[in-house]
Amino acid sequence: MQVLRPYLSSLKLRSSYGVIGNQDVPLNSFISTLSVTNPSTSGARWLVNNNWVPYILNAPALVDPSLTWESVATIDFGADARFFNDKMGVTLDWYQRKTTNILAPGETVPSSIGASAPRRNFGELTTNGIEIAFDFNHTFSNGIRITLTGMFSDYKTVVSKYQSAEDPLNSSTYYEGKVLGDIWGYKTVGLFQNEDFVWEGGVIKQTVVNTQNKNTMAPGVADQYILESGLFKFSPGDVRFADLNGDGVINYGTNTVGNPGDRTVIGNTNPRYQYGFSLGADWKGVDLRIFFQGVGKRSIWATGNMILPGYYGAEANYSHTLDYWTPENTGAFYPRPMEYSQTQRWNYLPNDRYLLNVAYLRLKNLTFGYTLPSQLTKKVNIEKLRVYFVGENLFEIGKLGNITIDPEIDWTSITGSDSRSFGRSYPYRRTLAFGIQLDF
Numbered sequence: 555m556q557v558l559r560p561y562l563s564s565l566k567l568r569s570s571y572g573v574i575g576n577q578d579v580p581l582n583s584f585i586s587t588l589s590v591t592n593p594s595t596s597g598a599r600w601l602v603n604n605n606w607v608p609y610i611l612n613a614p615a616l617v618d619p620s621l622t623w624e625s626v627a628t629i630d631f632g633a634d635a636r637f638f639n640d641k642m643g644v645t646l647d648w649y650q651r652k653t654t655n656i657l658a659p660g661e662t663v664p665s666s667i668g669a670s671a672p673r674r675n676f677g678e679l680t681t682n683g684i685e686i687a688f689d690f691n692h693t694f695s696n697g698i699r700i701t702l703t704g705m706f707s708d709y710k711t712v713v714s715k716y717q718s719a720e721d722p723l724n725s726s727t728y729y730e731g732k733v734l735g736d737i738w739g740y741k742t743v744g745l746f747q748n749e750d751f752v753w754e755g756g757v758i759k760q761t762v763v764n765t766q767n768k769n770t771m772a773p774g775v776a777d778q779y780i781l782e783s784g785l786f787k788f789s790p791g792d793v794r795f796a797d798l799n800g801d802g803v804i805n806y807g808t809n810t811v812g813n814p815g816d817r818t819v820i821g822n823t824n825p826r827y828q829y830g831f832s833l834g835a836d837w838k839g840v841d842l843r844i845f846f847q848g849v850g851k852r853s854i855w856a857t858g859n860m861i862l863p864g865y866y867g868a869e870a871n872y873s874h875t876l877d878y879w880t881p882e883n884t885g886a887f888y889p890r891p892m893e894y895s896q897t898q899r900w901n902y903l904p905n906d907r908y909l910l911n912v913a914y915l916r917l918k919n920l921t922f923g924y925t926l927p928s929q930l931t932k933k934v935n936i937e938k939l940r941v942y943f944v945g946e947n948l949f950e951i952g953k954l955g956n957i958t959i960d961p962e963i964d965w966t967s968i969t970g971s972d973s974r975s976f977g978r979s980y981p982y983r984r985t986l987a988f989g990i991q992l993d994f
Contacts, residue, residue, distance in 0.1 A: 563636040569629075576624035576653075583657070583673065584621050586614045616672040624675070627652045645687040653679040658716055658728070677716045677728060683709030701834035708827050711735070722809045724904075729811045735824035737855050738817050739904030740804070741796035745879055745889060748790050750775045758789070778804040786900055791879035791890030793901040820906040821853025830918075839925040848915035849961075855904045860977040861957065862902050867893030874956035914961035916950040923991075938993035946985040 589612045632647040656677030685707045693699040711734040721729070723738050752759040752770040759770040768779040769787050776797035778788045781804060795804045798816045807815030827850025835842045859865050863875035878888040889901040898904065923942030931939045952961045960981035 561637055563638070563640050564634075566634040568632040568634070571627070571629045573625055573627045576626060584617060586617045588612060588614050618672045618674045620675070621657075621673070622655055622675055624653060624655050624657065627654070641692055642690045643688070645685075647685040649683050649685075651681040651683075653677075653681075656716070678714045679711050679734065680714045681709055681711040683707065698835065698837040702832070704829070704831035706827070706829045710826075711824070721811070723806075723811065723814060723817065732811065732819075733822060735822045736819045737821040737823060737853055737904065737909070738814060739820040739855065739906060739909070740817055741798065741820065742905050742907040743794050743796050745884075745886065746788060746790050746792050746794045747884055750794070751790065776802050776804050780805045781900065781903065783899065788900075789890070790881075793889050793905060793907060795905065820904070821855070821909050823852070823854060825849045826851040839927065841921070841923045841925070843919070843921040844917070845919040846915060847918050849913050852912045854910040854912055856910055856976045857896075857898065857902075858976040858978075860959065861910065862894070862908060863888055864892050865894050865902065866896050872958075874958065910957070911953040912961040912963075914950050914952040916962075917948045918946065920945045920948060936992060936994060938991065940991040942989050942991065944985070944987045944989070947982045948984060
């Protein structure tokens with residue numbers, strides 16, 4: 555160790571292990587309760603003695619007698635090291651967190667039982683993550699003192715056990731063997747153009763499939779008629795999905811993880827590669843502090859007219875969504891104008907073309923100040939006089955293009971009762987402040 559002493563000031567190795575429970579579970583999960591239906595709101599109104607029946611008691615819920623707490627076991631290995639007479643420090647941590655006994659739907663029971671399958675402790679999650687922190691400080695011979703700090707963290711959670719092999723896609727965020735937070739959708743190859751269809755007499759040739767007319771595709775172009783509904787037919791200006799399985803037809807298979815058709819994982823909602831770094835400097839009364847933070851990888855499938863023009867027909871379009879397909883604007887980003895009645899269908903089935911990339915780098919804080927020499931301030935009985943400027947959220951670099959939402963938005967708002975509202979939250983405010991600090 556003597557050889558390392560000029561470079562390595564200290565080194566500490568750490569390890570820890572612990573198990574905690576999770577009490578964030580529905581109330582009375584261990585009790586077979588009777589649910590209540592109010593016929594006046596459910597639509598099932600029956601007259602008894604000239605009055606409406608006020609309430610209906612449903613069959614008691616099934617409960618697994620062996621139901622127990624979820625458990626979260628975490629093991630951590632870390633190291634703390636200082637170098638060059640404590641001028642530089644590095645902290646490393648690797649951890650694994652196993653969540654067991656997760657409450658999950660039980661095995662399917664016959665409908666004749668009259669109740670849903672009981673929830674059981676079926677699920678398991680495995681999270682692997684790393685955390686790295688760095689700091690460095692140094693004073694130069696001319697009196698300039700600098701301080702650098704940085705941090706980086708990343709984790710990934712895999713669903714190691716869950717009864718979801720036959721669950722419909724998007725009915726649950728837990729799919730055994732898959733990464734938690736995966737977004738399933740279609741890959742795209744642009745928008746349909748006129749040459750992607752067969753034309754006769756100036757109109758697209760029609761073909762009958764299962765008693766329904768559909769537009770005839772040109773040779774080599776995968777057909778998307780299975781994704782059509784009502785009077786809608788995929789036409790020039792609509793989104794063209796990639797034929798991943800090469801069968802010539804875009805479809806959703808059996809709508810399960812085992813057979814998703816032409817869908818695949820197109821992103822993940824959980825933030826990856828989170829980081830932050832700061833720079834500080836002091837010299838002859840001048841002080842500067844800069845702090846950046848960001849996320850290296852994150853995706854969101856969002857709805858609403860701010861993201862998907864026409865999603866709600868009674869609402870005007872935003873200026874950044876006016877680049878839509880027309881015969882004169884075939885290189886547009888958005889499909890031909892249409893009304894979707896707040897439904898993710900047709901062109902707005904989850905796909906990578908309109909998937910939001912919310913990775914970002916943001917200047918979170920900048921502080922600049924100057925402290926007058928004490929020889930001057932003490933003449934007027936002031937111990938310290940400092941003038942300063944503070945700016946917060948001054949700018950960010952992202953990949954949202956012209957979509958005017960904050961990349962740090964709470965993505966869970968898309969699951970709210972109104973799917974039109976995504977992006978309509980107050981962004982982080984840009985703040986500019988000037989001040990004077992006086993110490994007597």
